[in-house]
Amino acid sequence: MANKRDYYDVLGVDQNASAAHIKKAFRKLAMQSHPDRNKDHGAEERFKEVNEAYEVLSDPEKRAAYDRFGHAGPQGFGGRGFEGFGFGGFGDIFEAFFGGTRTARRAGPQRGDDLHYSLTISFEDSVFGCEKEVEIVRTEVCSVCHGTRSEPGSQPERCSVCNGTGQVRQAQRSIFGQFINVTTCSQCRGEGGIITNPCPDCKGQGKERKAHKVAIKVPAGVDDSIQIRLSGEGDVGRNGGSPGNLYVTLSVRKHKFFKRDGDHILYELPINFAQAALGAEVEIPTLDDGFTLKIPAGCQNGMIFRLKEKGVPHLRGHGRGDQLVRVHVVTPQSLDDKQKKLFKELTKSLGETTLPHEDKSLFDKIKDTFGGGA
Ligand SMILES: [Zn+2]
Ligand SMILES: [Zn+2]
Known part of the structure; x- marks a missing residue:
């Protein structure tokens, strides 16, 4: 043997x-x-x-x-x-x-690295969904040598240490006879060949950094910090391994009027004393279009109106959240002479004191509003 x-x-x-x-x-x-x-x-x-x-x-x-x-x-x-x-x-x-097999293998397939991308979208795009094209730089197979790492037309030289097998076998004697200890060839690192004419394009790396456009479908109803995975859009794998993934983390811009609370939209509506006392019809913005909100006479500060199904579409499943409109009765800070006179008359008419009123919970302040859209 x-x-x-x-x-x-x-x-x-x-x-x-x-x-x-x-x-x-x-x-x-x-x-x-x-x-x-x-x-x-x-x-x-x-x-x-x-x-x-x-x-x-x-x-x-x-x-x-x-x-x-x-x-x-x-x-x-x-x-x-x-x-x-x-x-x-x-x-x-x-x-x-x-205590274990000593078999060495050639360098096996290795999955490519994952990539991360940060995408900023508008509030509206997060609500209704959108499609964005982004450019990422990732590692791809070299287009010149197609990953062989050798200059096109040349071949790697057979490794003289392992004779192209990528493995070095060493005999080891034991009471059962001879064992062969197999190790990965250190000369060619298990590849069996030595590149003598490296591809000039990738300098013998077999891969290259390349800008690549990726279309990202953002579903309706996403929120800030949500991550979208694009399978196989990451760096190319090594030795035939599968490519990594691309992870896109969304960042949603603030809206001029709206705040988001889960799938509900919050809108703060300022009204004046007269509107609160007498009631009013006020045009308010919604995600879709506008809405005419009927404010009842005697509306209190902090009262909340619920506009059903005017919120954010549920990311999973059907339906939408609501839009909540909170009323702020704004105290005027500068009055002209005529207005001052009117307020004085009002004071006389209403009397100097007001009775303490029951403190109502936030829940009691919500008024469900149906229909009446603009
Ligand atoms: Zn190349
Ligand atoms: Zn070798």
Whole structure:
């Protein structure tokens, strides 16, 4: 078993080679080294070597065992005999004695990084939804070398340390025979090849930073700080890994009149003493259009009117919140002579004192308003 050549090297194929590829390589080499056709010194040895390699690599089970344990795998233990020890198979025995498999793999697929974007939208856009196109800079596969990292037309050179397999096998003796310790090749970092002519565009990185336009659909009813995920719009993955996601965090601008409370819209309405006392019809803005609010005579400061279904559409499900209109009775700060005279007359008429009134809860102040739209 000592100094045995790697079976993949014997057949001159990659470790990921398909069964058909292995068969093809075997046929070619077997023909070249067949003792009937080749009388060269060593041809017979070579023929045997090729046959042995093919015997293992053409059998999926033996090949898997070889991939895991090297030459000790398919024949070193003889499989059945080992199971007689009461272990489940190669894997168990290996792990039992060595505390884990020592198989190294080529650098595996790695998911691309997630990207984050901050999008500021208007209050109206948050309420009714919108579609925005944003430009992000992300890592994509290099468009010149298509990720091969080599200058187009050139090939990576086969790594001389691992012979292109990406793995280095070292024999290790034990009471059960020889184990093969497999480690990732440090020369080529498991890639099997060394780039000698790096792609001039990406400097051999295989990827490039690129501006990319992404359409973002903002659903109706979103609120500040909500995050939207765009699957697969992040950085490209490595070694065939899937791309990352793009996370868009929304920031909603303040509105001139409206404040938001969940799915309800708050609107503060200033009215004067006369309107409060006598009642009035006041035009107020809503999210959709306008609304004529009928204020009853004797309206108190802080009274709240509810305009049903004039609020924000529910993000999940149907329907909308309400618009709440809170009345502020504004005390005039500058009066002309005529107005002063009128207030004095009013004072005389109403008397100097007022009775203390019951303190009503906020809930009692809400008046439901139906219809009467502008
Ligand atoms: Zn490139
Ligand atoms: Zn190597």
